Amino acid sequence: MATTAASRDRALSDEQWERIEPLLPSNEGRKGHPFENNRMIVEGIIYRARTGxxxxxxxxxxxxxxxxxxxxxxxxxxxxxxxxxxxxLMAQADAGGHIDWTVSVDSTINRAHQHGTNTTRPDQPTGAKANHKNLAHEEPEGHAVGRSRGGLGSKIHAAVDGNGMPLAIVLTGGQRNDGAMLVEVLDDIRVPRQGPGRPRTRPDAVVADKAYSSGKIRRMLAARGIKAVIPQKSDEIASRKTKGSRGGRPPGLDQRTYAGRNVVERQFGLAKQWRAIATRYDKHAISYRAGVVLCAVIAWLRK
Structure with a gap:
């Protein structure tokens, strides 16, 4: 059977559609008409996310x-x-040895359009997160919209493997500190096994920029048996030097591994080609995050 390639109106090839179609839910046992034209509907969801x-x-x-x-x-x-x-899709990739467990983490702020903020937002902290551990996908406090220097927006915290493939996605308000969310992002990494065994949740190493540099984070990673590839902040270096011998040795930095950190930036760049990700138009955080995860699904299908 010939494989229909993706086009402007069709993002999925026949082969890619055949991989995800069996994984989509049916409405058996639900009220309403049976689901019809599944592919057309999914293509419509993707089209809207791409065009905004x-x-x-x-x-x-x-x-x-x-x-x-x-x-x-x-x-x-x-x-x-x-x-x-x-x-x-991650389980299939891991079974084939296609996941590089040197994981890069970072975040990106996306401005919220006025159509995505005209809802009642209670007094925050909007560190409230939206991720798949909210079993019923309850809407987080404040709809994960917060005010940062650029105005109202949401922040996507992500972890990608050494090839830039997305492993975890957590959504918060735009003002949320990157380092404070690292534990949540790492906890969101969960790659099932195709055979027996627990899902893999622990990277070999975590690569991150100076925003994630603190003694608390380094101790947390060490306790989990994860190598930290994080440069120190200038004030940390100055403080250690001021203490002299009491400041201890500086933490090592694997420069070669750190040079690969840009894979997470490249993944953000690809995701933001979808206009409904680059700008948040959705009122509900779970709806916006679903578009981000769908973009990650497409990336894995194309890999």
Missing amino acids: IPWRDLPRERFGPWQTVWKRHYLYARLGVWDEIHAV
């Missing part, structure tokens, strides 16, 4: 009624469907 257009502007002749596409997207977000598919 309002849901109401989805071309009806290509994807059907916009209401159907939106409802399916929100249902999949609440059920964590894309997280489950993401886990399956």
Whole structure:
């Protein structure tokens, strides 16, 4: 059978669709009409995320009624469907030895459009996170929108493997500190085994910039048996030198491994080619994050 290549209106090839179709839920046992035109609906969800257009502007002749596409997207977000598919694809890659467990972590802030902020936001802290461990995908406090220097926005905290493939995605308000979220990001790494055995959750090394440099973080990584590849901040260096011999030895830095940290920046660059990720238009955090995870699924399918 010939494989239909992806096109402007179709992001998935036939081969890629065949990989994820069996993993999509049916509405057996649910109220309402049976799910129909699954591929058309999923392509509509991807199209809207890539272009950033309002849901109401989805071309009806290509994807059907916009209401159907939106409802399916929100249902999949609440059920964590894309997280489950993401886990399956990672498990397949790990079984083939295609995951490099030298993991890079970082975050990126995405401005929230006025359409994504016209909801009631209680007094924060909006360190509240949205990730797949919220089993029913409950909406986090403040919808994970917070005010940083650039205004209202959301921050995507991510971990990628040594090849730049996404392993974990956590969403918070834009003002949330990177270092404070490192434990949450590491806890979100969960790659199932295809055979018996527990999911793999521990990287060999964590590569991060100076924002993640602190004694607490280094001790946490050491306690987990993870190598820290993190440069010190200038004030840490100055403080150690001021103490003299009492300051102890500086932590080592594997310069060669650190030079590969840009894989996480490149992954952010690819994700932000989807306009609905680069700018947050979604009111609900679980809906916005679902689009980010869907982008990660596409990246794994194309790999």
